[in-house]
């Protein structure tokens with residue numbers, strides 16, 4: 001499936017293909033979320049939607065986001081502060097989190113480099129963790 005949504009027509013096709021009833025709210029919200037690649041915490045996300053689309057309910061916001069997460073159009077992860085970050089870029093990538101500024105940077109690694117980093121991190125973990133840990137995507141934290 002094409003995972004890039006460039007306009008509202010792409011979104012319409014996405015909703016139809018996945019059997020989701022098409023409403024103006026869903027369409028406007030989906031476009032607002034996916035038109036730009038960004039990282040937003042939960043309150044930034046709600047604020048962005050409320051300021052642009054005040055008629056969209058919180059339930060619609062999270063139902064739509066969950067749909068996008070399920071289909072890989074968005075991703076989410078937690079940072080050390082406990083905040084959940086929603087990423088409107090569904091393309092697989094890693095993140096670098098700067099504790100001093102709170103900034104989150106996308107990191108796209110070549111496969112070889114990715115495998116080296118995974119191996120290094122696994123080596124550094126205690127044995128009971130390294131044998132069980134499925135690292136998924138890595139969030140590297142840059143300390144203050």
Ligand SMILES: [Zn+2]
Nearest residue numbers: 087089095106
């Ligand atoms: Zn990202």
